[in-house]
Amino acid sequence: xxxxxxxxxxxxxxxxxxxxxxxxxxxxxxxxxxxxxxxxxxxxxxxxxxxxxxxxxxxxxxxxxxxxxxxxxxxxxxxxxxxxxxxxxxxxxxxxxxxxxxxxxxxxxxxxxxxxxxxxxxxxxxxxxxxxxxxxxxxxxxxxxxxxxxxxxxxxxxxxxxxxxxxxxxxxxxxxxxxxxxxxxxxxxxxxxxxxxxxxxxxxxxxxxxxxxxxxxxxxxxxxxxxxxxxxxxxxxxxxxxxxxxxxxxxxxxxxxxxxxxxxxxxxxxxxxxxxxxxxxxxxxxxxxxxxxxxxxxxxxxxxxxxxxxxxxxxxxxxxxxxxxxx
Numbered sequence: 001x002x003x004x005x006x007x008x009x010x011x012x013x014x015x016x017x018x019x020x021x022x023x024x025x026x027x028x029x030x031x032x033x034x035x036x037x038x039x040x041x042x043x044x045x046x047x048x049x050x051x052x053x054x055x056x057x058x059x060x061x062x063x064x065x066x067x068x069x070x071x072x073x074x075x076x077x078x079x080x081x082x083x084x085x086x087x088x089x090x091x092x093x094x095x096x097x098x099x100x101x102x103x104x105x106x107x108x109x110x111x112x113x114x115x116x117x118x119x120x121x122x123x124x125x126x127x128x129x130x131x132x133x134x135x136x137x138x139x140x141x142x143x144x145x146x147x148x149x150x151x152x153x154x155x156x157x158x159x160x161x162x163x164x165x166x167x168x169x170x171x172x173x174x175x176x177x178x179x180x181x182x183x184x185x186x187x188x189x190x191x192x193x194x195x196x197x198x199x200x201x202x203x204x205x206x207x208x209x210x211x212x213x214x215x216x217x218x219x220x221x222x223x224x225x226x227x228x229x230x231x232x233x234x235x236x237x238x239x240x241x242x243x244x245x246x247x248x249x250x251x252x253x254x255x256x257x258x259x260x261x262x263x264x265x266x267x268x269x270x271x272x273x274x275x276x277x278x279x280x281x282x283x284x285x286x287x288x289x290x291x292x293x294x295x296x297x298x299x300x301x302x303x304x305x306x307x308x309x310x311x312x313x314x315x316x317x318x319x320x321x322x323x324x325x326x327x
């Protein structure tokens with residue numbers, strides 16, 4: 001199955017979008033049958049970091065909402081999505097691609113004025129930034145320019161392609177290009193933790209906080225797997241709450257339909273997301289720390305790692321090895 005996935009990601013740029021989606025959907029649905037012991041819940045991910053002292057004000061769990069804006073269609077849906085979240089009492093971060101589509105200053109200003117966060121989601125979203133070390137350095141220059149332009153401190157890599165060591169080239173406080181468990185991604189190895197952790201450079205000169213997403217992506221659930229409800233989100237959230245972890249979700253305004261009526265091939269009703277937010281409010285009122293990624297990164301660095309405690313390279317390698325066995 002892994003070999004088939006590698007072949008798919010090699011030829012994907014040459015396939016028509018509907019064909020590529022159908023092939024990937026088949027791969028994903030096939031892997032579900034053999035990954036049931038690690039997805040959507042990997043029980044090994046529940047262990048908190050050493051010296052973990054809990055969330056602010058004794059809250060049971062942290063709640064972080066993030067969105068990757070992959071296309072111009074997603075860009076045009078951002079304000080509608082933000083308005084929907086505001087209605088339920090939430091704010092979130094929106095990660096924009098630097099040069100794939102025009103990013104409206106008006107959209108950025110609206111989001112910032114209403115308390116939302118802006119992050120960077122790669123340069124072109126073409127899956128090539130990690131092809132070579134020099135190529136990544138060149139793109140890092142562009143990413144850093146947009147981080148400064150947008151007053152951003154966070155990054156998420158398109159398709160979750162990553163090299164945590166190279167990312168020290170970025171002027172970031174946090175990265176969110178990993179996950180606790182998601183065997184359906186191009187790089188299926190997860191961090192095997194539902195808690196934030198620090199990534200320190202080999203020479204100890206720089207560090208950033210890693211925020212793995214811990215709830216399945218909407219694209220996986222509703223486009224690839226064709227689920228008609230958000231049951232898996234709720235079940236995974238309930239488990240995270242019991243474990244006292246971080247519930248971090250990554251959704252895409254590109255695939256949400258706000259109109260009702262007949263859905264497109266790659267759409268799902270935005271009501272599934274809104275109903276999930278309402279579920280959180282109703283079931284866990286007063287029990288969660290709702291924060292932006294930048295606030296979570298600051299909290300993590302200040303409280304957990306304020307005495308230079310960080311996740312060691314050995315621990316990072318262990319996270320990857322343990323989960324890669326099931327990838």
